[in-house]
Amino acid sequence: MTLILDPDDPAGWREAAAPASSGPSGSHLTDGLNPQQREAVEYRGPALLIVAGAGSGKTRVLTHRIAHLIETREAWPSQILAITFTNKAAAEMRERVQHLLGDGASGMWISTFHSACVRILRREAESLGMSSTFTIYDSADTRTMLKRIIKELDADTMGFTPAGAQAKISKLKNELADADAYARNANLNDPQEAVFCEIFRQYSRRLRDQHALDFDDLIAETVYLFRAFPKVAALYQRRFRHILVDEYQDTNHAQYALIRELTRPVEKAVVDELDAHGILVRGLTDEHGEIPGASLTVVGDSDQSIYAFRGADIRNISEFERDFPGAKVVLLEQNYRSTQNILSAANAVIQNNFDRKDKKLWTADGDGEKIVGYTGYTAHDEAQFIADEIETLHRAGVAYRDIAVFYRTNAQTRALEEIFVRSALPYRVVGGTKFYERAEIKDAMAYLTAVANPLDELALRRILNTPKRGIGPATETAIAQFAEQNEISFRQAMRSAAELGLGPKVRGAIAGLADVLDQAAAMLVPSQRGLDEGTNEGAAKVSDVLVYLLEASGLIAALRNSRDPQDETRAENVEELVAQTRDFDRENPGATLVDFLTQVSLVAAADELDDASGTVSLMTLHTAKGLEYHAVFLTGLEEGLLPHQMSATEPGGPAEERRLFYVGITRARKRLYLSLAMSRAQFGEVSVAMPSRYLQEIPEHLVDWKQSPGMATSRGGTQPRALNARRPGGGPGGAWGTRDRDLERFSVTRSAATKTEWANKVTANVRDNGDLTLDAGDRIRHSDFGEGTVNQVTGEGSKRIAHVAFDRVGAKKLLIKIAPIEKL
DNA sequence: ATCCGGAACATTTTT
DNA sequence: TGTTCCGGAT
Numbered sequence A: 001m002t003l004i005l006d007p008d009d010p011a012g013w014r015e016a017a018a019p020a021s022s023g024p025s026g027s028h029l030t031d032g033l034n035p036q037q038r039e040a041v042e043y044r045g046p047a048l049l050i051v052a053g054a055g056s057g058k059t060r061v062l063t064h065r066i067a068h069l070i071e072t073r074e075a076w077p078s079q080i081l082a083i084t085f086t087n088k089a090a091a092e093m094r095e096r097v098q099h100l101l102g103d104g105a106s107g108m109w110i111s112t113f114h115s116a117c118v119r120i121l122r123r124e125a126e127s128l129g130m131s132s133t134f135t136i137y138d139s140a141d142t143r144t145m146l147k148r149i150i151k152e153l154d155a156d157t158m159g160f161t162p163a164g165a166q167a168k169i170s171k172l173k174n175e176l177a178d179a180d181a182y183a184r185n186a187n188l189n190d191p192q193e194a195v196f197c198e199i200f201r202q203y204s205r206r207l208r209d210q211h212a213l214d215f216d217d218l219i220a221e222t223v224y225l226f227r228a229f230p231k232v233a234a235l236y237q238r239r240f241r242h243i244l245v246d247e248y249q250d251t252n253h254a255q256y257a258l259i260r261e262l263t264r265p266v267e268k269a270v271v272d273e274l275d276a277h278g279i280l281v282r283g284l285t286d287e288h289g290e291i292p293g294a295s296l297t298v299v300g301d302s303d304q305s306i307y308a309f310r311g312a313d314i315r316n317i318s319e320f321e322r323d324f325p326g327a328k329v330v331l332l333e334q335n336y337r338s339t340q341n342i343l344s345a346a347n348a349v350i351q352n353n354f355d356r357k358d359k360k361l362w363t364a365d366g367d368g369e370k371i372v373g374y375t376g377y378t379a380h381d382e383a384q385f386i387a388d389e390i391e392t393l394h395r396a397g398v399a400y401r402d403i404a405v406f407y408r409t410n411a412q413t414r415a416l417e418e419i420f421v422r423s424a425l426p427y428r429v430v431g432g433t434k435f436y437e438r439a440e441i442k443d444a445m446a447y448l449t450a451v452a453n454p455l456d457e458l459a460l461r462r463i464l465n466t467p468k469r470g471i472g473p474a475t476e477t478a479i480a481q482f483a484e485q486n487e488i489s490f491r492q493a494m495r496s497a498a499e500l501g502l503g504p505k506v507r508g509a510i511a512g513l514a515d516v517l518d519q520a521a522a523m524l525v526p527s528q529r530g531l532d533e534g535t536n537e538g539a540a541k542v543s544d545v546l547v548y549l550l551e552a553s554g555l556i557a558a559l560r561n562s563r564d565p566q567d568e569t570r571a572e573n574v575e576e577l578v579a580q581t582r583d584f585d586r587e588n589p590g591a592t593l594v595d596f597l598t599q600v601s602l603v604a605a606a607d608e609l610d611d612a613s614g615t616v617s618l619m620t621l622h623t624a625k626g627l628e629y630h631a632v633f634l635t636g637l638e639e640g641l642l643p644h645q646m647s648a649t650e651p652g653g654p655a656e657e658r659r660l661f662y663v664g665i666t667r668a669r670k671r672l673y674l675s676l677a678m679s680r681a682q683f684g685e686v687s688v689a690m691p692s693r694y695l696q697e698i699p700e701h702l703v704d705w706k707q708s709p710g711m712a713t714s715r716g717g718t719q720p721r722a723l724n725a726r727r728p729g730g731g732p733g734g735a736w737g738t739r740d741r742d743l744e745r746f747s748v749t750r751s752a753a754t755k756t757e758w759a760n761k762v763t764a765n766v767r768d769n770g771d772l773t774l775d776a777g778d779r780i781r782h783s784d785f786g787e788g789t790v791n792q793v794t795g796e797g798s799k800r801i802a803h804v805a806f807d808r809v810g811a812k813k814l815l816i817k818i819a820p821i822e823k824l
Numbered sequence B: 001a002t003c004c005g006g007a008a009c010a011t012t013t014t015t
Numbered sequence C: 001t002g003t004t005c006c007g008g009a010t
Helices: A010-015 A035-042 A058-071 A087-105 A113-128 A139-152 A162-174 A179-185 A191-209 A215-228 A230-239 A253-262 A268-276 A340-350 A379-395 A410-422 A439-452 A457-464 A473-485 A490-495 A504-523 A528-533 A542-553 A555-561 A566-587 A593-603 A653-665 A693-697 A709-713 A739-754
Strands: A047-052 A080-084 A109-112 A135-137 A212-214 A242-245 A295-300 A328-332 A371-376 A403-407 A427-429 A616-620 A629-634 A668-677 A679-682 A685-688 A703-707 A779-782 A786-794 A801-806 A810-815 A821-823
Touching: A035 A058, A035 A328, A047 A058, A058 A080, A058 A087, A058 A242, A058 A295, A080 A087, A080 A113, A087 A109, A109 A113, A113 A215, A113 A230, A113 A253, A113 A593, A135 A139, A135 A215, A135 A457, A135 A593, A139 A162, A139 A191, A139 A212, A139 A457, A162 A191, A162 A215, A162 A253, A179 A191, A191 A212, A212 A215, A215 A230, A215 A253, A230 A253, A230 A268, A242 A253, A340 A371, A340 A653, A340 A668, A340 A693, A371 A379, A371 A709, A379 A403, A379 A410, A379 A629, A379 A668, A379 A679, A379 A810, A403 A410, A410 A427, A410 A616, A410 A810, A439 A457, A439 A504, A439 A542, A439 A555, A439 A566, A439 A593, A457 A473, A457 A490, A473 A490, A473 A504, A490 A504, A504 A542, A542 A555, A542 A566, A542 A593, A555 A566, A566 A593, A629 A653, A653 A693, A703 A709, A779 A801
Parallel strands: A047 A295, A047 A328, A080 A109, A080 A242, A135 A212, A242 A295, A371 A668, A371 A703, A403 A616, A403 A629, A427 A616, A629 A668
Antiparallel strands: A679 A685, A779 A786, A779 A821, A786 A801, A801 A810
16 A cells, blocks of 8 residues: 655665566566467567457466566566556455565555556645545445435436436546536536536535545546646656556546556656656656657456446457557467366357457367256255355365355345355355445444545534434534535534534534544644654554544444444444454554555455455456356356346347356356256345346257256256255256246246245244254254254354254255254 | 334446 | 335324
């Protein structure tokens, strides 16, 4: 997080030049690469496009290219800017480069677009007339804000929703259009559009007034900064000589513009000015006295473009050669990850997307195992199949951490988690930022935000009556009005609580809160020496400030003293947040509160990368991009889920969904499992599902269906795994051959009659066995699996696990505390 | 101002 | 199913 090298500090610049450890040739960095990979590492020129199919070793190429630039002494680490899409990818790349270079890697910027932009914006905030402690609003904050605006404008009567306005504004910002630009081109005679202009304008104005930026602003404002202040831009153009962008197919227009700005040459006049300010330009200029544009390397694969929904423009990659004349293109086609069966399936699926350059992944490593398919009766049945297969894999020696389960929507984790918990299967949900989205955590964070950025009205309003202080909406409005009338901030209005003409109790509450915030702000002021040296020395640690705020505001006490049993958990969560700030303080000595808030805003999903933990990973298909696992489970392969219902209306939607499926398939190294459920609960309603159209695009001989959709719908399937649904009929049925007819009958005649039988019995059975003790040799009965014998009991306390050999369904592990079992 | 119950509503994917 | 919003009672 800390900026190690100043772009405008020549001393730091020189210091960064740690000499390469092993020989300047860097030849060991190209050993073991195929000719195309080697070329991608060694090529030098203004622009390089690496078209990298899935599993073709692109991260390897990228990291080796960076290391090669440094070892051959063509670049200092500080001259390198590598952009990835996720924090996870950035962390992995940093680790791998560090592994190649040792300490010589420090000073590089390896980060996401958003993190890099925040770093630049905080440093240059002054140019934009903004505080360097500006707040970053996440989508929930944005939505709250828009909700308020829409209500004030009565725009909801015209059919505006916060989510809708949010999407539209985001799209516009990704195209670098601001409220004024939009208004200029809008047809203001259309009342609908006029109102939207007003919403957009108000939203922008409030963000500016509060010194806050949303996610899209981070990119757009940086582009604006560079365009409006060429000298500021020159600092970064001078500094970053090599820019590398991963997942280039997913860049949107704003990100493209940012790259364009960063790779622009610095004109002689500006160079001279930099020189006059003592900024090192020697050795960087060409014969015209200009600093030439940075060299740009982009890596991408248009078949893996899955972010069109947030403005990714595939033309950025397809027209790269036109954008950057003289660009070199290197194709990486050989796959080093997956078996041929997996690749054949992937090729067959992606082939159905027209309008793409034909490209076929291939491997020299052989066919491998067949793909395994399974159709469950319900999501729980599907989950049980997955849990069973994972146990089988595990017993065969596959580590849990080498196994991943993917799904389309976050909501699908529920059934999986329920079954995994019951099966005592160690798992971890990657992404899904739940922790920081909890209300109590957002409350605590709002206290910190309000201290860091006193102009942040959103944060202030959130904590105004949290915990309850008797300050209701009426008082809130009164403060806001007072602020507006006197042209002072909401925060200042709070300080003048006495002048509001309120009752003594309310007045005291407001003054009390204002005082607490002032005290906390005072704790954060560095010592005189810190101020002189521009460091954070003498400022209180983030954890100390947080503890002070929680105690002085009464937030933690309110949770602890509450009689709502849920508040106990909430208090624990807040304590967990305190623990996290302690970790942060320890790992980032000298870091500020704003550093912490930034990290939480941008890196929240990064509880990540403790890959040492032996757990199965659960994540969405989007999160899965760029990762690989020995065994991969693709779940919920149903119409309406993949492709998702919502994608049907969007142009290019189904094609993008297919790419998503393709991305999922190509994550697997050795084993691939495809599964779906015939019925799925949604909003509490059980509805019938059809197999995904993409399943039929995989050649039949590649898949071994343990239970095909046909078998599941008509007859011949095995007993449902998770529950005892009684299905009529018997005898073996066809797999795909009779699929359509079977499905039709299934959906028409069976759905109504069998709905109740498929209801979620699993969750209904969850209970607390408390102190049930089991020993090896005991006989038990399980509500789904029948009778069995306990072989072994492991674990402690509430985590005791029974290893049971069931008479009918074989070996299972059960979490004793919650398993629906009884001792016989 | 706060608490409570019932109705309404909601889920794509991410920084 | 689980959360949020609204109106009425206290």
